[in-house]
Structures are given as structure tokens and as C-alpha cells.
Amino acid sequence: MMPDLGRYAFVVLGSYGASVTLIVGLVVLSFWQRARVKRALAEVEARQGKANG
Amino acid sequence: MKALLIRDLRLALRAGGGFGLGLAFYLLVAVLVPLGVGPEGETLGRIAPGILWVGALLACLLSLDRIFALDYEDGSLDLLATAPIPLEGVVAVKALAHWLVTGLPLTLVAPGLGVLLNLPHGGYGWLVMSLGLGTPALSVIGAFGAAIVVGVKRGGLLLSLLVLPLYVPTLIFGVEVVKRGAAGLDAGAPLALMAAITAAAAAILPFAAAAAIRVNLR
Amino acid sequence: MSIWEYANPKKFMQTSAWALPWAIGLTVLCLCVGLIWGFFFTPDDYRQGSTVKIIYLHVPAAMMAINAWTMMLVTSLIWIVRRHHVSALAAKAAAPVGLTFTLIALVTGALWGQPMWGTWWAWDPRLTSFLILTLFYFGYIALWAAIEDPDTAADLTAILCLVGSAFALLSRYAVNFWNQGLHQGASLSLDKEENVSDVFWIPLVISIVGFVLLFVTLVLMRTRTEIRARRLSALLARERVA
Numbered sequence: 121m122m123p124d125l126g127r128y129a130f131v132v133l134g135s136y137g138a139s140v141t142l143i144v145g146l147v148v149l150s151f152w153q154r155a156r157v158k159r160a161l162a163e164v165e166a167r168q169g170k171a172n173g
Numbered sequence: 174m175k176a177l178l179i180r181d182l183r184l185a186l187r188a189g190g191g192f193g194l195g196l197a198f199y200l201l202v203a204v205l206v207p208l209g210v211g212p213e214g215e216t217l218g219r220i221a222p223g224i225l226w227v228g229a230l231l232a233c234l235l236s237l238d239r240i241f242a243l244d245y246e247d248g249s250l251d252l253l254a255t256a257p258i259p260l261e262g263v264v265a266v267k268a269l270a271h272w273l274v275t276g277l278p279l280t281l282v283a284p285g286l287g288v289l290l291n292l293p294h295g296g297y298g299w300l301v302m303s304l305g306l307g308t309p310a311l312s313v314i315g316a317f318g319a320a321i322v323v324g325v326k327r328g329g330l331l332l333s334l335l336v337l338p339l340y341v342p343t344l345i346f347g348v349e350v351v352k353r354g355a356a357g358l359d360a361g362a363p364l365a366l367m368a369a370i371t372a373a374a375a376a377i378l379p380f381a382a383a384a385a386i387r388v389n390l391r
Numbered sequence: 392m393s394i395w396e397y398a399n400p401k402k403f404m405q406t407s408a409w410a411l412p413w414a415i416g417l418t419v420l421c422l423c424v425g426l427i428w429g430f431f432f433t434p435d436d437y438r439q440g441s442t443v444k445i446i447y448l449h450v451p452a453a454m455m456a457i458n459a460w461t462m463m464l465v466t467s468l469i470w471i472v473r474r475h476h477v478s479a480l481a482a483k484a485a486a487p488v489g490l491t492f493t494l495i496a497l498v499t500g501a502l503w504g505q506p507m508w509g510t511w512w513a514w515d516p517r518l519t520s521f522l523i524l525t526l527f528y529f530g531y532i533a534l535w536a537a538i539e540d541p542d543t544a545a546d547l548t549a550i551l552c553l554v555g556s557a558f559a560l561l562s563r564y565a566v567n568f569w570n571q572g573l574h575q576g577a578s579l580s581l582d583k584e585e586n587v588s589d590v591f592w593i594p595l596v597i598s599i600v601g602f603v604l605l606f607v608t609l610v611l612m613r614t615r616t617e618i619r620a621r622r623l624s625a626l627l628a629r630e631r632v633a
Contacts, residue, residue: 128441131506135445135499136430139452142498143605146491150609154616161623168626317554321547325537334533335551338526339558342565349568363568370561381554388546 174258174266181270185239195232195275196282202228203286214291221290222300222351228286229279229304230311230340236275237315238332240267241323241386250323254390260383268309268316268379276308292355299354303364307347310371313378314339320382324389342370400618403477407611414611418604425598433591445503447595451602453496456524459489459606463531464556467549477614479545480621482552483535484613488606490528497521516566523562527555541621 185192206224207217244250253263283304284297292300318336322328346367353360429447463482470479500518501511512518534551538544 128506131502132430132441132444135448135502136426138498138502139448139495142491142495146488146609149487150613150616154612154619157616157619157623161619161626164623164626164630168630321534321551322537324543328537331530331533331537334526335530338523338530338562339555341523342558342561345562345565345568366565366568378554381550385547385550388543388550391543 174262177253177258177263177266178270181267182273184243185236185270185274192274192278195235196278198235199228199232199279199282199286202231203289207290217291218293218355221287221292222296222348222355224290225283225286225292225300226304226307226344226348226351229276229283229308230344232279233275233308233311233315234333234336236271237319237336238322238329240271240316240319242319242328245323245389250386251390254386260386261379264316264320264379264382264386265313265375268313268375271316272309272312276304276312280304280308292351293357294355295357296351296355299360299364300351303347303350303354303360303367306364306368306371307343310343310367310374311340313371313374314343317378317382317385320385320389323386343367346370400477400622404615404618407615411608411611411615414604414608418601418608421597421601421604423601425594425596425601428594429598433594442503442506443591445499446591447598449496449499449503450595451599452492452499453521454599455602455606456489456493456496456521458603459485459492460524460527460556460559462610463489463552467552470545471549471553476545476621477618479549480617481610481614482548483545484617485606485610486528486532486535488609488613490525490532492602492606493521493525493528497525516563519566520563523566524559527559531555541624 202224206220210216210220241250244253254260256263280301283300287297287300315336318332318339321335322332325331346363349363350360350367353363426447430444433444435441435443463485466478466482466485469475470482497518500521504513504518505511531548531551534548535544538547
């Protein structure tokens with residue numbers, strides 16, 4: 121299954137590894153921020169909804 | 174406008190105004206580099222154009238945040254913004270004042286430091302010309318950067334981060350001029366390109382800077 | 392019905408909520424197909440050996456790094472001219488994505504350069520331009536982070552983006568000029584259409600589409616987050632006043 125990368129294995133794997141790490145990091149960060157803000161907003165909206173209504 | 178220019182110059186020349194600071198820094202760079210690199214004349218001569226330009230650029234950077242920060246803090250920037258002269262003019266005058274107290278002296282002492290760095294013969298004329306034409310761009314770009322960060326507390330580091338990439342074209346062409354001059358080649362083309370950058374920056378950036386100041390004073 | 396309708400945050404939130412799952416799905420699909428095809432099922436290049444597989448990351452990332460800045464330029468202009476908040480927030484949301492792509496392009500470029508050019512880093516015009524682009528991204532993000540008032544931050548970053556674009560373009564040509572004196576032809580630049588055969592070309596196109604979709608998805612999602620954050624701070628401010 122694994123292709124034979126020959127003597128460039130480190131370089132190719134390193135590129136893929138680094139890129140995937142960076143992309144996954146950014147995606148995780150985005151999702152985390154989204155969850156955090158969403159939760160905080162829901163909380164405040166619920167609180168204010170109660171106060172107003 | 175003339176009054177503003179004289180006021181700015183006076184403020185800068187007063188003790189603690191940062192007039193000597195840039196010059197002293199420039200001198201230190203020119204002294205420290207040979208100590209770090211070693212005394213071989215050939216090596217020094219090869220890197221002299223770059224060192225002289227980078228040193229001038231960093232010396233310029235030192236005093237940038239003073240352009241607007243002090244006036245912003247004591248409120249005189251608000252007065253200037255409501256004064257009858259346009260804010261764009263104020264920015265241009267302040268950039269000019271900054272150049273007169275940093276860029277111009279740096280240009281004048283550069284040949285002396287060139288001797289320390291063993292700059293080849295042909296380079297001196299080009300060095301003075303390139304710094305003379307290039308440092309105004311550094312001041313105008315710097316004034317733009319200072320206008321952007323004027324509302325930020327302790328914006329010095331941020332200012333450097335914003336301004337340094339903007340300095341890249343000027344630096345590249347400036348060094349190229351001196352390098353070609355030092356090698357005895359004709360350096361007219363990079364000099365003309367650098368002058369074009371300076372002229373364009375001086376023509377356009379005051380408007381951008383004035384817009385930034387208006388946003389910051391809002 | 393005009394495009395400006397989407398400048399309304401509410402409308403934007405509705406439409407993007409509908410579009411986001413599709414975007415995520417398509418992104419995952421294209422990226423997986425493109426990268427897996429590229430990594431496992433392409434032959435080695437006769438000259439570059441297996442390093443040619445890096446192309447499926449390097450080229451799309453580099454393209455999107457520049458396109459992301461262009462997108463920020465456009466949205467900044469829209470913000471300055473028409474004052475649509477969504478536009479400014481989209482520019483803010485795009486910056487970290489663009490920075491990530493720029494870093495990917497630089498890292499993969501360095502790893503590729505090691506066996507091909509014999510050095511991790513050469514002051515090749517393209518590499519240098521990308522380094523400068525990285526600095527621009529950092530400056531832009533730092534400026535957003537440094538200013539508290541959101542509208543002031545949006546205005547100032549938009550101005551910075553406009554001026555920065557002009558200087559980035561200038562730097563690009565200045566760097567070309569500067570490098571001529573040093574080492575011509577050191578760049579083993581890839582002229583894609585000319586010397587890349589179909590075997591490499593098709594997965595590359597899929598990867599590029601995947602990166603474009605990844606960018607769109609992340610920007611959509613991050614813009615939604617920014618809009619929510621803005622609403623959150625507005626509500627909190629109201630609470631404090633009340």
C-alpha cells in the first residue's frame with residue numbers, strides 16, 4: 121500500500137506531515153473558537169431574553 | 174504650515190527629542206559590524222552598502238513613533254485635525270520634519286561611516302544620492318505606519334512589524350544603487366526606480382495617513 | 392435580488408448556515424481524493440523522484456496564499472466604500488487562513504528545496520516574496536488584535552491592506568530585480584502546464600479545487616464566528632449599560 125518513496129521519504133512525508141498538521145490545527149482552532157463564541161452567545165441571549173421577557 | 178514645521182523641528186532638537194538617538198545608533202552599527210565581522214577590508218567592502226542601508230533604515234525606525242504619539246497624547250493632534258490646514262498637509266509636514274532630523278543627518282554622516290566600513294571608492298557619490306533620495310520614502314512610510322498605530326498603547330513593536338515590510342522595495346533598490354556604484358557600474362536604473370517609489374509614496378501616503386488619523390481620532 | 396443582500400448579517404448567517412455543511416463535505420471529498428491520489432497513486436518523476444508528490448501541497452497552498460490576500464483586499468475595499476460589516480469581518484476571518492497557507496507553501500518549499508537545490512533556503516525571488524507576504528499577514532493580524540474598537544480596527548486594517556497590497560506588489564518586482572545580480576536560474580520553478588503530464592495534472596487540479604474549497608469553508612465558518620462574537624460583545628455592552 122505504502123508507495124516506495126526511496127531516499128526522499130523524509131522530505132515527502134515531512135511535507136505532508138507538516139501541511140496536514142498546520143491545516144488540522146487551523147481547522148481545530150476555528151471549530152474551537154466557533155464553539156466557544158456560540159456557547160457564550162447562547163448564554164447571554166438566554167439571560168437577556170429572561171430579563172426582557 | 175511653516176510654523177508647524179518649525180515647532181516640530183524645535184521639539185525634536187530639544188533634549189530627549191530623539192535627534193541624536195538615530196545618529197548615535199547609526200554610528201554604533203557602523204562600529205559594531207566590523208567588530209563582529211572581522212577586519213578584512215574586502216569582506217567589509219562587500220557588505221558595506223547593505224550595512225549602511227539597513228543601519229539607516231533601523232535608525233529611522235527608532236524615532237518613528239514620536240511623529241504622532243506625543244501630539245496624540247497631549248491632544249494637540251485634535252487641534253491640528255480641526256485646524257484650517259488640511260490634515261494631509263499636516264502629515265506631509267510632520268514627515269518632512271522627521272526627515273530633516275533623521276534622514277538628512279544620516280545621509281550626511283553616511284560617507285564617513287563608509288570609510289569605517291571600507292566602502293569602495295566609486296560608491297560614495299551613489300551612497301549619498303541613494304540615501305538622499307531614499308530616506309524621504311522611509312519617513313513618509315513611517316509616518317503612515319505611525320498614523321495607523323497612534324491609538325495603540327505601546328505601539329512601538331507593532332509599528333516596526335507594520336512598517337518593515339513596507340520598507341522592502343526602498344531597501345532593495347537603495348542597496349542595489351550603492352552596490353552597483355561601488356562596483357563601478359552605472360546605477361541610474363535602480364536610482365530612478367527608488368526615486369519613483371519615494372515620489373509615489375510622498376504623493377499618496379499622506380492621504381492614507383490622514384485617513385488613518387481621522388479614524389483614530391473618531 | 393442583488394449580491395449586496397448578503398451583506399446583511401442575518402441574511403448572511405441564514406445562507407451560510409445552509410451552505411456550510413455542503414462546503415465542508417465537498418472540501419473533505421476533494422482534499423482527500425486529491426491528496427490521497429497524489430500521495431499513493433502517482434508515479435515518480437524521472438528527474439525529481441518521489442519529491443514530485445510535494446507539488447499537491449505546495450502549488451495549491453501557494454496559489455491560495457496569494458488569492459487569500461486578494462480576497463482580503465477586495466473585502467477591505469467593499470468595507471471602505473460600502474461599510475458592510477460582514478465584508479470587514481470576512482477579511483479578518485480570512486487572514487489566519489491565508490497565513491496558514493503561506494506557511495505551508497514555505498515549509499513544503501523548504502523541504503522540497505533541500506534535495507532539489509541542495510539547500511533548505513535559497514534567496515530565490517519567489518521564496519523571498521513569500522517571506523515578505525508572511526510578514527504582511529503577521530502585521531495585519533497583529534493590527535486587528537491590537538485595537539479594541541471593532542470599527543476602528545476594521546478601518547485601519549482596511550487602509551493597511553490597501554497600502555500593503557501596493558507595496559507587496561512593488562516588493563515582488565523589486566525582489567526580481569535584486570536577485571538578478573546574485574544567481575540567475577537558481578529557481579527550478581515549475582511551469583505547470585508545460586512540463587507536467589496528465590498523470591500529475593489531474594490530481595493536482597483536484598487538490599487545487601480542494602484547497603479553494605477549504606479556504607471558502609474556513610472563511611465562511613470563521614466569518615460566522617466573528618459575526619457571533621460581534622453580537623456577543625454588543626449584547627454584553629448593552630447589559631453593562633442597563
